Structures are given as C-alpha cells and as structure tokens.
Amino acid sequence: MANIASQRIKREFKEVIRSEEVARCSIKVELLDDNYSQLKGEIAGPPDTPYEGGKFLLEIKVPETYPFNPPKVKFLTKVWHPNISSVTGAICLDILKDQWAAAMTLRTVLLSLQALMASPEPDDPQDAVVARQYKGFPEIFISTAEHWTNIYAGGSRKKEEYSKKIERLMGIGCNMDQALVALSGCNWDLDKAIEQIFG
Amino acid sequence: MNRKPTTASSSNSLPTDNSKNNGDEKDKGDQMFECNICLDTAKDAVISMCGHLFCWPCLHQWLETRPNKKLCPVCKSGISKEKVIPLYGRGSTNQEDPRNKVPPRPSGQRAEAETGSGFGGFGFGDGSFQVSIGIGAFPFNLLVSAFNFTSHNPSDNQVENDRGPVISKIFLFLAFALVFWMIFGL
Numbered sequence: 080m081a082n083i084a085s086q087r088i089k090r091e092f093k094e095v096i097r098s099e100e101v102a103r104c105s106i107k108v109e110l111l112d113d114n115y116s117q118l119k120g121e122i123a124g125p126p127d128t129p130y131e132g133g134k135f136l137l138e139i140k141v142p143e144t145y146p147f148n149p150p151k152v153k154f155l156t157k158v159w160h161p162n163i164s165s166v167t168g169a170i171c172l173d174i175l176k177d178q179w180a181a182a183m184t185l186r187t188v189l190l191s192l193q194a195l196m197a198s199p200e201p202d203d204p205q206d207a208v209v210a211r212q213y214k215g216f217p218e219i220f221i222s223t224a225e226h227w228t229n230i231y232a233g234g235s236r237k238k239e240e241y242s243k244k245i246e247r248l249m250g251i252g253c254n255m256d257q258a259l260v261a262l263s264g265c266n267w268d269l270d271k272a273i274e275q276i277f278g
Numbered sequence: 279m280n281r282k283p284t285t286a287s288s289s290n291s292l293p294t295d296n297s298k299n300n301g302d303e304k305d306k307g308d309q310m311f312e313c314n315i316c317l318d319t320a321k322d323a324v325i326s327m328c329g330h331l332f333c334w335p336c337l338h339q340w341l342e343t344r345p346n347k348k349l350c351p352v353c354k355s356g357i358s359k360e361k362v363i364p365l366y367g368r369g370s371t372n373q374e375d376p377r378n379k380v381p382p383r384p385s386g387q388r389a390e391a392e393t394g395s396g397f398g399g400f401g402f403g404d405g406s407f408q409v410s411i412g413i414g415a416f417p418f419n420l421l422v423s424a425f426n427f428t429s430h431n432p433s434d435n436q437v438e439n440d441r442g443p444v445i446s447k448i449f450l451f452l453a454f455a456l457v458f459w460m461i462f463g464l
C-alpha cells in the first residue's frame with residue numbers, strides 16, 4: 080500500500096478514536112489489518128429514525144490511491160433504506176463517488192452515512208424497491224425499516240404482524256432473509272410474497 | 279478535546295490519558311500548518327485563494343486525479359495551479375531548488391511596486407518562467423536563460439559590448455548542442 084494512504088489512515092484512526100462521536104458511542108472504527116487498508120466501521124442508527132437503537136457495521140476498504148480516491152464502503156448489516164441495497168449493502172452516496180474530496184476523512188464519511196440514514200434521497204436510489212415504498216407507502220416503509228433494524232441491528236421496535244408473516248413463510252421452506260426481503264418488497268402482502276418466491 | 283483537562287484527570291483513571299491530553303494541545307497548534315491532504319506538516323507548502331494549506335505535491339496529485347473538475351479538497355471552491363501561492367518559511371525553502379522536485383511547485387509571483395505595469399504577475403521576462411513552465415528539466419532552463427541573455431544584449435551595449443557576443447555565442451552553441459542532445463540523444 081502506498082505510503083501516504085497508510086500514513087493518513089493512521090492519523091485519521093487516531094482522530095476518530097479521540098473524537099467526541101466515539102465518546103458518545105455514535106461512531107466507531109476498528110483496524111482489520113496491519114497496513115491500514117481494511118477497516119470495520121460502526122455507526123449508531125440516528126435518533127428519531129427507524130434505525131434508532133441499531134448498530135450498523137460497515138466494511139471499509141482503503142484504496143492505494145487514498146485520499147485522492149474515496150474509500151470503498153458498504154453496509155455489512157442488512158438495512159432497509161432507499162440509498163442502500165437491501166441485498167448487497169452497496170451504498171449510493173455522492174461523496175463516496177464523484178463528490179469525494181481529498182480532505183474528507185473516515186470520520187466525515189461515517190458522519191455522512193449517519194446523515195444519509197436520517198434523510199434518504201429516494202430520487203437517487205440504490206434500491207428501487209425500497210425507494211418506491213418510501214415514496215408510495217411511507218408508513219409501511221417506516222415500520223419495515225424498524226423491523227429490519229430489530230432483526231439485524233438490535234433495535235427494539237418491531238411489528239408482531241410482520242414477525243408472524245415471516246414465520247408463515249419460514250414454515251413452508253423459506254429462510255428468514257428470503258422471507259423478509261420478499262415480504263418487505265411486497266408491502267407485507269403474504270400472497271404476493273409467496274408468489275414471488277415460488278411462482 | 280473530549281473534556282476540560284481538570285475533569286478529565288478526575289474521571290479518567292488511566293494515567294496515560296493525561297500526558298496524551300498535553301500532547302493534544304500541542305498538536306492543535308501544529309495542526310494550523312498541516313496539509314489538508316496528507317494531514318502531515320505541509321512540505322513545499324502552497325495556499326489556495328480560499329485560504330487552505332497543502333503540500334504542493336499533494337495538491338498537484340489531487341488536481342491530476344480530477345483534471346476536469348479542479349476543486350479545493352476542503353471547501354470545493356475552484357482551484358488551479360496558477361492561483362495557488364507558495365509559502366516560503368525563513369531559510370528552509372531556498373536550500374533546495376524546488377525545480378529539482380517533481381512536480382515543480384508554482385513560483386511566487388512578484389508584483390511590481392508600481393501599479394502601472396499590467397504584466398507583472400506573469401513573469402515571462404524576469405526568469406520565473408523557468409519555474410512555472412512546469413517541466414523542471416535542467417537543460418531546458420539553461421536554454422531559456424540563454425535566449426534571455428541574447429535578447430537583453432542589444433539594449434544595453436555599453437559594458438557588455440566586448441564580452442557579451444562571445445558569451446552569448448557560447449551559450450547559443452550550448453543551447454543548440456542541448457537541442458541536438460534532446461532530439462537525438464534520447
């Protein structure tokens with residue numbers, strides 16, 4: 080890895096550890112290797128959002144050309160959000176693409192992701208199904224995102240009705256992830272979800 | 279950074295935290311002069327019109343990465359090689375010729391004291407052309423100064439009248455030799 084990249088991550092790592100966000104347990108960064116090219120990030124779901132109470136893990140890969148090019152970041156924790164793929168965790172965020180600037184840091188990236196969670200941009204979606212629900216059925220979107228946060232990120236809000244429908248599908252041979260994706264994508268219409276999986 | 283030092287020492291049981299806090303305060307002073315790209319103390323420092331400090335090599339690489347969209351890495355205002363100002367600290371910078379470094383740092387612009395000359399900034403005639411041409415190759419600089427010399431010659435032909443032509447011929451010969459060297463020797 081190029082020297083400037085690892086040198087910078089080393090400095091940034093210290094910056095994040097000392098930051099007040101870490102003191103508030105709002106963000107966290109962990110090193111995964113000795114040459115500072117792989118990190119694990121963690122952000123707390125922002126308050127007053129469906130993600131509140133959840134912990135979201137992120138994969139951070141630092142390219143050799145960092146900081147001239149952005150780090151590659153994706154969600155490891157499954158999340159229901161218009162700008163994050165519900166399947167792969169890929170993120171659609173301008174600063175991770177063409178709006179990247181060399182003075183941005185791990186800390187600003189994590190804070191930007193938190194801000195993205197708090198205010199989705201459905202007109203520039205990563206997950207079209209989620210974006211459609213966000214625009215067309217905002218209440219279902221909120222309860223669905225809360226349910227995902229409960230299952231995958233440790234949040235406390237969930238819907239009993241949703242849990243039962245998931246169990247129904249699991250009873251006929253689906254695994255949990257599959258059932259959740261299908262039901263969420265069909266606005267929790269059980270028949271449609273069954274048709275989608277088996278039809 | 280996290281709390282006031284007084285409360286930090288009482289609430290934090292680790293003795294190392296105290297010394298670290300002192301280090302932080304010292305760091306804060308130094309951070310003023312840290313490059314916004316490598317986060318290290320700026321080397322061959324330049325400053326943008328928007329007031330942001332960089333190492334010239336760092337900024338150059340950033341501008342090379344996005345040649346079509348040259349924005350300040352901090353505030354995203356427009357930025358260009360021509361519009362950054364090199365910072366020369368006392369003593370340290372002049373010891374090494376910045377042209378020997380790749381990429382060369384843009385030269386300082388010496389504005390004329392009188393306000394009349396509208397051409398002061400560009401510096402074609404005063405030798406700073408050598409730096410701002412952006413190649414940094416030694417032979418090329420010599421070549422430029424050789425031509426400068428000859429062009430100056432006719433204007434002040436009192437003292438240099440006898441020696442001038444000889445030297446300029448030598449320089450011209452050198453220049454042509456270098457041109458040949460550059461064309462055929464590579």
Ligand SMILES: [Zn+2]
Binds near residue numbers: 314316318321332333
């Ligand atoms: Zn630098």
Ligand SMILES: [Zn+2]
Binds near residue numbers: 326329350
């Ligand atoms: Zn700026």
